[in-house]
Amino acid sequence: MTLYYYERPPFSVTAPDGTVQGLVIAPTRAALERIGMAYVFQSTSVNRIFELVRDEHGTACSPGWYWTEERARFAKFTKAIYRDKPIIGITRKTLHVPVGTRLADLLAAGTTLTVTHGFSYGQYIDGLIAHADPNQLIPIPTGGPRMIDMVLTGHTDLALTSEEDASAYASQGIGGPDYPIVHFPDVPMGDPRRIMCARGVPDDVIERLNQAIDGP
Missing domain, CATH: 3.40.190.10 (Periplasmic binding protein-like II)
Structure with missing residues (x-):
């Protein structure tokens, strides 16, 4: 095989x-x-x-x-x-997200989100994305470093990734004070x-x- x-x-x-x-x-x-x-x-x-x-x-x-x-x-x-562990958010440094904020509330408020073509973020998040305003979704062909670059350059408010993935980007400042990781109380364990x-x-x-x- x-x-x-x-x-x-x-x-x-x-x-x-x-x-x-x-x-x-x-x-x-x-x-x-x-x-x-x-x-x-x-x-x-x-x-x-x-x-x-x-x-x-x-x-x-x-x-x-x-x-x-x-x-x-x-x-x-x-x-x-x-x-997977729960999906988390990586935000641009000028976006203040209070502790306890739900992902559903962020999207409802018009927060721009990078999404990767053909990828699933799990049933719950896929449902939120399907009902979001298309104008706030910024599609890219591949995830990984490109997704992180969209946050680092300020082209998007928020990118979603797994906790496992986020650990691979610590050297780029992800998880630090400039590009904090956000845990969403409404997001369940990963699929x-x-x-x-x-x-x-x-x-x-x-x-x-x-x-x-x-x-x-």
Whole structure:
């Protein structure tokens, strides 16, 4: 099985020695080894991952994705291999957000938000974004450093990311006094991340992976 991933520390990353590591890589590797399946990890782009998984005759898989209704129309999903901590906000330094402010209230007040094409922030936040004024949403093609740059340069009021992701940007001042991290009381625990596979992957392979994810 070929498992495609993109560089997103700490979820999936190629280490200096060439090994693939990360929060969603380790449980995926463990499940595959439990069922005795040969595998290889291959780095590629997010867009390429979706192209491969959308191939209904393909057998590509990719670890670390949220289940959504739209994705379920073209992909199969395993049980959860990891559950995110709650999504947090990174704000520009001139935006004062009192402790206890809800994300729903910020968006209702017209706060501009950077959103990444094709990404899900979990069911609750996706629902807030769907009902927000389109004029306050600033779409970008990729997340990660580009999303952070939008905050650092003042092009957006707010960017959303996981606590796990935010730790990777501490060297850029994220979490410091100029670019504080905001915890929202209305945002629940993050959604489960799963292995997403093309429709060509047999159901019995998905079931065997599910059994292995539950434990040895």
